[in-house]
Amino acid sequence: MATNLLFLSVIAWYSLGINCGGEPVTVYGEKDNTFDGDTDEVGPSSFRQSSTNWALSSTGFFPDNARSQDNFTNVGDTFIYKLTNEIPAMANPQLYRDARLSPISLTYYGFCLANGKYTVNLHFAETVFTNGQTYKSLGRRIFDVYIQGRLVQEDFNIVDAAGGISTPVIMNYTAAVTSGTLEIRFYWAGKGTTGIPLTGVYGPLISAISADPAEVASSTSPGGIVGAVVGIVAGGVFIILLVFGILWRRGLLGQQNTLEDDLKGVDLQTGKFTFRQLKDATNNFDKANKIGEGGFGSVYKGLLSDGTVIAVKQLSSKSKQGNREFVNEIGMISALQHPHLVKLHGCCIEGNQLLLVYEYMENNSLARALFGPEESQLKLDWPTRHKICVGIARGLAYLHEESRLKVVHRDIKATNVLLDKNLTPKISDFGLAKLDEEDNTHISTRIAGT
Known part of the structure; x- marks a missing residue:
């Protein structure tokens, strides 16, 4: 997927049109708008890229799904709802006959857009519920955008x-595109009804999406050229870092000073520190400031x-975690x-x-809080433990599905x-992480980490 995005980043798109859940359609009016079809199967917690300039990501599944209902097309756990009865009188009904419905989080990405301001139009129509005096009219769908x-x-x-x-409404927003990407996310936060008119239809629902330029930088202007360069570099940095990792693993690069030379001029999307700065911050790596030890080396508290207040992770010359993992960790965390x-x-x-x-984490690691020396252990009540578990799960959900590049940590x-x-949990140590390519699952038979 990274290769495709890098290739497309040299192409400037100036609009976005998606008929969510439906076939391709052109809407004629003062300005003709073409909406791409969006009928591909999307399974639970997965990512799909179109053949043009957009993609979608879905998170979650319906444990009480409505697959047996005639109105729903079986497309994994991101349903497409099809209005089978006669469409009420409305403008452009072809946009509202079908809609995509997600259990928790549904995100659409517009890629390779020329930088500038865009008018984003979100087309909605509640076609699942009904009018009348029956219980099917009592449903309430509530989600965040x-x-x-x-x-x-x-x-x-x-x-x-x-x-x-069954009444259409178009919500208009202005969004700034600065790195070629437009992200639109619909999130069900657990509100509204979950069993009316039937189970498994309570998540966010969207009928169509369109975006048109309100103010776009010219591709020949200095700003447009800079935007194109940034788009190429942003995609290229990840490929460069992965190449470094492969070369280090195979022993095709020289010593550590070669790494320093090769990384000069590369935009690592993170700050640069001198060794003197970190030596001063940690009082010459004083043992009194040491807060952790691992296969990679030592971690020191610094000011x-x-x-x-910072935490400095020093890679030992005897470390099991070599330059490949070091470069990998910089590339992964700086982009997430x-x-x-x-x-x-x-x-x-x-x-x-x-x-x-x-960043310095005052309460050290979860392992230390649970199993460390008695004086360092924390008394965690059940609500706090639940909060920590949910926080870890949210971090992993972001890595696997919600970030632009899917990442598998492999050493949780x-x-x-x-x-x-x-006591907010934060996932660390991305030395063994890997990018999850488009057609691969999260399952790996290769041993990594603990």
């Missing part, structure tokens, strides 16, 4: 917005000159940002010195889950 990671509609109810059942993933402040590569600089254990001062 995010655009570019920003919450634009909280507790959105299609019927309330449209003013009735930067601006008052920021999530409340339940540890934040990477930067790295240091000087000669044979390889160091990573993380209590020592690789850190706890901040509020």
Whole structure:
């Protein structure tokens, strides 16, 4: 998938049109709009890329699914709802005959768009519920809408917005595209009814999506050229890092100073520190500041000159985790940002010195809190343990399905889950992580990690 995206990043698209759950259609009016078809099978928690410039990702499954209902097409656990009865009078009914329905989270991505501001139109019509005096009219569908990671509609109810059942409503938003990608996410937060008119139809529902430029930078202008370069570099960095990993593993690269030379000028999307800065921050790596030890080496607590408390991971020359894993960890974490993933402040590569600089986690690791020395163990009540478990699950769900590039960690254990001062869990140590290619499952028979 990364190769396809890199190839497409040199092509500028200026619009996006998706008939969610339906066949390709052209809507004629003041401006003719073409909507791509969206009828592919999407299984539970999976990703599908179109043949043009968009893709979709779905998370979750319906434990009480409605596959036996005639109106639903069996497309894994992201259903397509088809209105089989006569369509009520409405404008452009072909956009609302079909809709895609997801159990929890449904995300659409528009790729390779020219940078600038876009008008995003989301087409909704509640066609699952009915009018009348029967119980089928009592359903309430409530979900949240995010655009570019920003919450634009909280507790959105299609019927309330449209003013009735089977009534179309188009919600308009303005979104800025700065790196060639537009992300639109629909998220069911557990609200509304779950059994009316039938089970397994309570998640977010979307009929169509369109986006047109409101203000787009010219591809020949300096800003447009910079945007194209950024798009190419963003996709290329991941491929470069993976190539480094393969070469180091096969012993085709030189010593550690070759790594330093090769990484010069590469945008690692993270900060750079000098060895002197980190030496001063940790008081020359004083044993009193040592907070952890692993196969990779030692971790020290440090204090930067601006008052920021950090954790410095120093790769030992005897480490089982070599340069390949070091480069891998920089590439993975610098590109992933999530409340339940540890934040990477930067790295240091000087000669044979390889160091990573993380945010400092006040309560160390989950392993230390549960099984460490008695004086370091924490008394965790059941609500706190539940919060930690859910936080880890959310971090993994983001890595597997919600990030632009799917990542398999491959070394999840209590020592690789850190706890901040509020006991919020954050996944760390991505040295053995790998990108999950488009057609591969998360199942691997190769031994990795513990």
